[in-house]
Amino acid sequence: MAKVSANLIKQTALKLLANEPSLASLSLRTIATALKIDVSTIYWYFENKQALLQAMADYIADEITFPDLSLSWQEQLTQLYTNTFNVYSQYSHAAELMISTIPSTKTRLQLIDHSIGILVTAGFDEDQSNTAISSIDFLLTGLVIDLTTENQFRTKITTNGDDYLAKQVKQIHSIAEKEDLIHMQTSIKKRSERTPKKQFEEGMRLIIRGLSASNRG
Known part of the structure; x- marks a missing residue:
């Protein structure tokens, strides 16, 4: 498995959203499970879920030319x-x-x-x-x-x-x-x-x- 990083967490979260009915239903625990890490590891990179969502939005915006x-x-x-x-x-x-x-x-x-x-x-x-x-x-x-x-x-x-x-x-x-x-x-x-x-x-x-x-x- 790839080394855990802020970028990997963002990419994984964006992929998992495809199976969720809304942003609200996406949990940090679901992301941690997909990455096979403890949820506390995510908090090492992101203060809370909102901080992760902010980073995900920025990731998407960065692709707009x-x-x-x-x-x-x-x-x-x-x-x-x-x-x-x-x-x-x-x-x-x-x-x-x-x-x-x-x-x-x-x-x-x-x-x-x-x-x-x-x-x-x-x-x-x-x-x-x-x-x-x-x-x-x-x-x-x-x-x-x-x-x-x-x-x-x-x-x-x-x-x-x-x-x-x-x-x-x-x-x-x-x-x-x-x-x-x-x-x-x-x-x-x-x-x-x-x-x-x-x-x-x-x-x-x-x-x-x-x-x-x-x-x-």
């Missing part, structure tokens, strides 16, 4: 957040991990600063830039968390045979048709046709289109 500065601000934003979406998609509960921790490290603060800086450099003021980046973050984290929850429901229905949840899904379709909720029907159809990444890209285009119009004004 900055965009090519020669691109337009629209392309830079798209590239940066597409990179972020791709990284989040590689780790279970990544979005939940990010919003459950404080961005208090150099890596995460530089990422936020760079994101805002793209818009400030393009001519937006600080307030507009902060609001826009927050909106994109809400879109990204909300979509990824929604995807995680949806996958959990799907597993319960298809793998565990949860009849109650299956009935709830059928009820959505039934009510939408019976009540002639045409917009809801379209939404259901579009949701089934588009991948989560496609949904995110379309949301990004809408935000950037609005920013472009505002910048021209």
